[in-house]
Amino acid sequence: xxxxxxxxxxxxxxxxxxxxxxxAQDATVEQAIDAIAQKYTEAWKAGDAAGCAxxxxxxxxxxDFMGVSAKGKAAIQESITKTLGTYPGSSIxxxxxxIHPVSADVVVSDGTWEVTGSKAPEGVPxxxxxxxxxxxxxxxxxxVSGRTKVAPEMN
Amino acid sequence: MRRxxxxxGVLALSGCQPAAPPPEETTETAPMSDEDMIRAxxxxxxxxxxxxxxxAIGALFVEDADLVDQAGNMHHGRxxxxxxxxxxxxxxxxxxxxxxxxxxxxxxxxxxxxxDGTYELNGMTSADGLPLGLVTGMFTNVSVKQNDQWMLHCxxxxxxxxxxxx
Numbered sequence: 001x002x003x004x005x006x007x008x009x010x011x012x013x014x015x016x017x018x019x020x021x022x023x024a025q026d027a028t029v030e031q032a033i034d035a036i037a038q039k040y041t042e043a044w045k046a047g048d049a050a051g052c053a054x055x056x057x058x059x060x061x062x063x064d065f066m067g068v069s070a071k072g073k074a075a076i077q078e079s080i081t082k083t084l085g086t087y088p089g090s091s092i093x094x095x096x097x098x099i100h101p102v103s104a105d106v107v108v109s110d111g112t113w114e115v116t117g118s119k120a121p122e123g124v125p126x127x128x129x130x131x132x133x134x135x136x137x138x139x140x141x142x143x144v145s146g147r148t149k150v151a152p153e154m155n
Numbered sequence: 156m157r158r159x160x161x162x163x164g165v166l167a168l169s170g171c172q173p174a175a176p177p178p179e180e181t182t183e184t185a186p187m188s189d190e191d192m193i194r195a196x197x198x199x200x201x202x203x204x205x206x207x208x209x210x211a212i213g214a215l216f217v218e219d220a221d222l223v224d225q226a227g228n229m230h231h232g233r234x235x236x237x238x239x240x241x242x243x244x245x246x247x248x249x250x251x252x253x254x255x256x257x258x259x260x261x262x263x264x265x266x267x268x269x270x271d272g273t274y275e276l277n278g279m280t281s282a283d284g285l286p287l288g289l290v291t292g293m294f295t296n297v298s299v300k301q302n303d304q305w306m307l308h309c310x311x312x313x314x315x316x317x318x319x320x321x
Contacts, residue, residue, distance in 0.1 A: 067315035
């Protein structure tokens with residue numbers, strides 16, 4: 001397995017999407033988070049790296065499950081491009097486990113991710129979990145921080 | 156009376172007036188920046204882990220805080236966080252010393268920060284009592300400023316996947 005492949009997959013950055021019960025909070029926040037997730041998964045399916053990256057703020061950062069970071073939307077898009085190139089035709093499933101409101105306009109969302117529909121190179125994880133910090137920028141909600149992880153037993 | 160006035164005059168001329176009190180030493184220190192406060196909190200966390208003090212760790216978290224551990228398990232609420240660490244201190248963390256290093260502090264709001272860094276745990280033991288080597292990982296925390304104190308809202312430690320062949 002090549003590091004490049006691992007890193008390409010590793011940069012996966014996710015937002016919440018599921019019917020899991022939420023903590024008590026404004027339903028519009030929940031809808032906004034789900035809309036972001038929908039946008040991401042659809043863009044992924046279409047192989048649209050720019051679409052995936054559009055959920056991030058310009059100054060967002062991500063750290064993948066190997067601990068490699070990308071700072072800024074352009075760097076994130078570049079990483080997503082590599083990932084999509086490694087797994088053409090794949091889909092991503094995201095299951096949100098919860099949303100933790102930090103303030104009225106900042107939430108932390110956690111969940112799990114899984115890539116299907118494309119043969120993964122040997123040794124490359126195709127599932128794990130994630131944490132994203134989502135903040136309201138003007139009228140829009142954007143991901144400002146994304147962290148993908150794999151459980152130790154997945155290592 | 157004239158004698159007193161004369162003495163006073165002599166003292167004044169000879170410079171023997173009572174010396175002006177020295178300027179008071181200032182005890183005020185420059186207020187800590189938010190980032191310095193966050194770094195100090197991280198040092199407190201490190202100390203609490205090294206001294207196996209679950210209560211002290213809990214005190215760094217807001218009541219409604221949560222922790223998602225390295226295996227992806229959610230621990231919701233300050234008490235749950237305390238219990239999580241207490242179990243670790245009675246198990247693999249027993250006798251371990253921690254070292255936390257902040258890599259970045261990013262303010263997504265003036266009173267909300269995302270903190271990334273690395274941690275090292277030295278002296279951990281396995282379930283069968285065997286010493287484990289140095290364990291290193293990463294963390295992402297979200298902290299909020301409440302009543303002039305930075306408190307942990309979300310804690311997300313992680314063990315990065317090892318590169319193949321390492």
